Amino acid sequence: MNIYLNQPVSLTVSGSRVPLKGTLVELGSDILVLHNGTRLLYVPLVHLQQLTRCPASESGVGPPPDPPLEGTAEVSYRKVLMNAKGMFSELYIAGNPSVHGYVTSIMNDFFVFCSPLYRSLYVSMKHLKTLIPYGGENTPYALGQEKFPVHPMPATLARTFDQQLKKFEGEFIVLNLGEHPGKIGMLKSVSGSLIELVIADGTSTFIHLDHVKTIHKP
Template sequence: MMIFNLYIGKLVHIELLGDRDKMGYLIDAGSDIIVIYMDKKYVYLPITHIKNIELNTEDNANQDAPPDPISQTGHINFVGVLHNAVDRFVEIYLSDHQTLHGYVKYIAQDYLVFYSALYPKLYIPIIHIKWISPYESHQTPYSMNQKNWTTDTADSSLDTLPPTFGQVLKGLEGEMICLDAGLHASQIGLLEKMNDSFIELVTADENKLHFNVQHIRNCISFVK
């Protein structure tokens, strides 16, 4: 976007929805995403979650210098970034200070499949991703052995996944699931049914709760 080109190579302050403010050097900008360099890493931020951006006027003595040279392309987009992240060790930030570390394994129409050392398979609606940042190629989660994270590991179940997140939830009716990584006990239970844009979840104490699918930030399935 033209407005972001004004900040290329400069230290900027970004107010981001659902996260603390970011400060770093603007490296690149595309139609729906920008890239900043901060804390010695590249952070990819979808424009839809940016509230405002401005030049940083504070003392920048403690800031990392920008990479030299800055290789701006202007051709990046969010979907392309996600596809390039497949089988890469990345950090993904959602909201409520929920950060996930692991591997993007599959990109569908409106969600992605994410593997983590802490959780089983996660389904993450793309719209809820506030930013994504790749790790160096030699890094692995918690310094675990690389063979445990080989990108050659095939999961045949990925080939039969439906195109939308809503259809994933519909297919999990009658199964135990965990919503939003189980931040609250009420988000773990049996997915009884899905009607329109709501799901009915039965918790351990047999309480029935209804969640709006549009506000579910991720779902963990316990199906083998």
């Protein structure tokens, strides 16, 4: 894909209904950076279904701005997350609208995202589709620190996503931002790759861990 660096391209990304268009400004081993005319989008390569060149007239993109994240010798997914800590950002996760807030902690295979709407959101790294850092003095919904303070997590975090989920056994949780009522309920157990969730009518539903994108506690 290096032949398309600094060229207008069209990306088909998992979970996105329309292609992402812009200028391919950087390419790492597991992530790419696209300038869409307004902001820089960081897209993990694992979700790239197709990348093709498109006419410059279709991209509608001018010169890219200075990157909001600190430069590194080679861009990578984990480095991007580390550099985005504490910076107002927007996330896209498959099947859900975007979420605004701050990356606060990064573990082995998930990170914690502090959001005014969801508070502490635990996000599986393999399900993040796009990260858009805003930079500057922007804050979510123009909220000041007194309205939406960002603090490190007071509780001890597990190293992996499945271990973090297991910490919530016996508690009421919401999976995947509540996109489906069958993913809201009391977490009864985590056993291997299956979780048992007791939903609103009192029945149990079973979900494979690979399909859990996010966790939060209302």
